[in-house]
Amino acid sequence: MTADQVKRAADAIAAEGTLVAPKVPTGLRRVPGGVDALATEHLVVNMGPQHPSTHGVLHILLELDGEEIIAAEASLGYLHRGIEKLAEHRRYHQIGTLLDRADYVSGFHTEWAYSMAVERLAEIEVPARAEWIRALMSELNRIASHLLWLGTFGMDTGAMGPFLYIMRDREALLDIFETVSGARMMFNYVRPGGVVMDFPLQAEPLIRAFLDTWDGYLDEYHDLLTGNEIFRPRVKGIGVIPRSTAVAFGMTGACLRGSGLPWDLRKTRPYGPYAELDFEVPLGTTGDNWDRYMVRMEEMRWAARLARQLLDGLPEGDFTAKVPKVLRPPAGEVYAAVESPRGELGVHILSDGSDVPYRLRLRSPALFNLSVVDEVLPGSLIADAVVTVGSLDIVLGEIDR
Amino acid sequence: MYGLGILKGMRVSWRNLMRGPITVQYPDERLTLPERARWAVIPLMNDDGAPRCTACMNCVRACPDGILDLSFVTREDKTKHIDTFRYEVGACMMCGLCVESCPFDALAMGHDYELATTDTACLTSTLLADVDAASPKRERTAGDAAEKGGDDA
Numbered sequence: 001m002t003a004d005q006v007k008r009a010a011d012a013i014a015a016e017g018t019l020v021a022p023k024v025p026t027g028l029r030r031v032p033g034g035v036d037a038l039a040t041e042h043l044v045v046n047m048g049p050q051h052p053s054t055h056g057v058l059h060i061l062l063e064l065d066g067e068e069i070i071a072a073e074a075s076l077g078y079l080h081r082g083i084e085k086l087a088e089h090r091r092y093h094q095i096g097t098l099l100d101r102a103d104y105v106s107g108f109h110t111e112w113a114y115s116m117a118v119e120r121l122a123e124i125e126v127p128a129r130a131e132w133i134r135a136l137m138s139e140l141n142r143i144a145s146h147l148l149w150l151g152t153f154g155m156d157t158g159a160m161g162p163f164l165y166i167m168r169d170r171e172a173l174l175d176i177f178e179t180v181s182g183a184r185m186m187f188n189y190v191r192p193g194g195v196v197m198d199f200p201l202q203a204e205p206l207i208r209a210f211l212d213t214w215d216g217y218l219d220e221y222h223d224l225l226t227g228n229e230i231f232r233p234r235v236k237g238i239g240v241i242p243r244s245t246a247v248a249f250g251m252t253g254a255c256l257r258g259s260g261l262p263w264d265l266r267k268t269r270p271y272g273p274y275a276e277l278d279f280e281v282p283l284g285t286t287g288d289n290w291d292r293y294m295v296r297m298e299e300m301r302w303a304a305r306l307a308r309q310l311l312d313g314l315p316e317g318d319f320t321a322k323v324p325k326v327l328r329p330p331a332g333e334v335y336a337a338v339e340s341p342r343g344e345l346g347v348h349i350l351s352d353g354s355d356v357p358y359r360l361r362l363r364s365p366a367l368f369n370l371s372v373v374d375e376v377l378p379g380s381l382i383a384d385a386v387v388t389v390g391s392l393d394i395v396l397g398e399i400d401r
Numbered sequence: 402m403y404g405l406g407i408l409k410g411m412r413v414s415w416r417n418l419m420r421g422p423i424t425v426q427y428p429d430e431r432l433t434l435p436e437r438a439r440w441a442v443i444p445l446m447n448d449d450g451a452p453r454c455t456a457c458m459n460c461v462r463a464c465p466d467g468i469l470d471l472s473f474v475t476r477e478d479k480t481k482h483i484d485t486f487r488y489e490v491g492a493c494m495m496c497g498l499c500v501e502s503c504p505f506d507a508l509a510m511g512h513d514y515e516l517a518t519t520d521t522a523c524l525t526s527t528l529l530a531d532v533d534a535a536s537p538k539r540e541r542t543a544g545d546a547a548e549k550g551g552d553d554a
Binding site for chain 2: 090093094096097098161165168171175178179180181182183186188196197200202220223224225226227228229230231232325
């Protein structure tokens with residue numbers, strides 16, 4: 001930079017006036033009105049997309065007054081892969097591989113929702129055994145998904161220990177998934193018409209061994225977190241989402257039930273074998289982080305009981321219906337939804353009668369649950385914002401798609 | 402009593418300390434994979450070492466990513482000669498759709514999971530090269546005969 005350029009730049013700054021010119025630091029004694037007149041500027045902070053407690057690549061813009069949040073805005077799209085558009089160029093049996101990668105923590109649910117939509121569109125009758133296998137794997141997947149949430153939620157509140165134990169116990173579930181489907185995350189197991197391979201014999205002892213130890217594990221997590229004097233004040237009464245707000249934002253799943261609304265698709269619109277099963281839907285009262293935490297903890301207990309019922313009552317028969325190799329459902333429109341660990345996960349397919357969908361859209365529960373941060377975060381502290389966002393159990397792969 | 406929750410947590414930590422590790426010392430010790438575990442695709446051969454592949458192209462069409470590349474020539478007597486059957490393992494997501502689509506059991510998902518490499522050329526592998534494809538007809542009759550034999554026994 002030449003001296004001339006420096007002078008011009010300095011002149012430009014001076015002409016702009018107070019906007020650009022740096023503020024002269026003033027000592028307290030020099031402020032005419034005392035401490036009260038010390039107006040602090042609001043600071044805009046980018047939380048994420050590389051922040052470890054945003055569970056992926058979430059970017060939240062926070063406007064801060066000191067430690068207090070004045071306004072919050074979630075900015076999305078860092079994990080956008082165009083799954084819905086890609087699905088328009090994949091034949092029906094190939095789309096499951098894409099949807100596994102949408103909600104990568106609970107692949108069985110996404111696959112089930114998609115398969116259910118295709119089955120309704122093509123009017124395929126699914127054998128009972130296939131439905132029960134799907135439900136069994138989904139319930140185990142619900143536990144695995146909630147365990148991942150629990151571990152990271154503990155870390156959000158500052159507890160590192162539970163995460164290690166939880167990941168260790170989750171390993172048993174991933175082994176079960178690998179035995180049944182062949183993969184630990186990207187299952188590609190539930191297909192339109194049924195499941196791709198029959199439930200293997202060697203998986204049953206694995207599942208029973210897990211279920212036998214499961215209640216003990218859950219009690220350990222309660223000992224580690226629920227009763228902890230550091231954990232409780234971090235979650236109780238923080239991040240309250242009133243029932244009306246939850247409904248207005250279209251929230252579903254544990255976030256909605258934490259606010260006290262008994263809405264669970266397995267109960268309200270039973271699909272698969274859920275109408276024949278005996279289970280309860282845990283509910284919260286106030287809708288704070290504690291309620292969402294307790295609802296998920298109880299859901300894990302019920303998911304294990306459901307898994308035991310499903311394993312005991314697994315009917316004999318075919319594991320898949322007869323489905324043509326190249327599926328061409330008739331032209332039409334269909335929507336099917338399942339209760340995923342995050343809420344109502346729906347798949348909307350528009351078919352023009354060809355072998356690829358004309359349009360496929362995912363109703364992502366985590367996106368709706370996340371949208372509430374603009375409303376809930378203002379007024380809380382940054383440290384509480386981390387916990388509140390953690391309690392929503394977001395999966396960015398599903399939000400951005 | 403304040404602090405009781407923390408003491409309970411420490412008891413859990415102590416109990417877990419006694420439980421011992423579940424990890425294994427990986428390169429020296431290996432866990433066995435479940436039978437259905439899906440890793441890189443491998444071609445299957447007949448007992449005489451000839452490939453079971455009939456170059457029917459079903460797998461190539463089934464692959465969602467289009468990473469299988471099978472080039473062959475059809476001779477005058479309708480038999481096929483496979484020039485190359487290339488497979489881009491670096492782009493494979495191990496979904497197993499190619500193996501499912503194969504009507505001749507000529508492909509399988511292998512159990513080799515140590516696929517990391519420092520050479521980009523290794524990200525593409527050649528499954529078959531310069532071999533005669535199996536005849537779909539002969540294959541089928543041989544399989545049927547074996548099944549019948551099994552039933553009789």
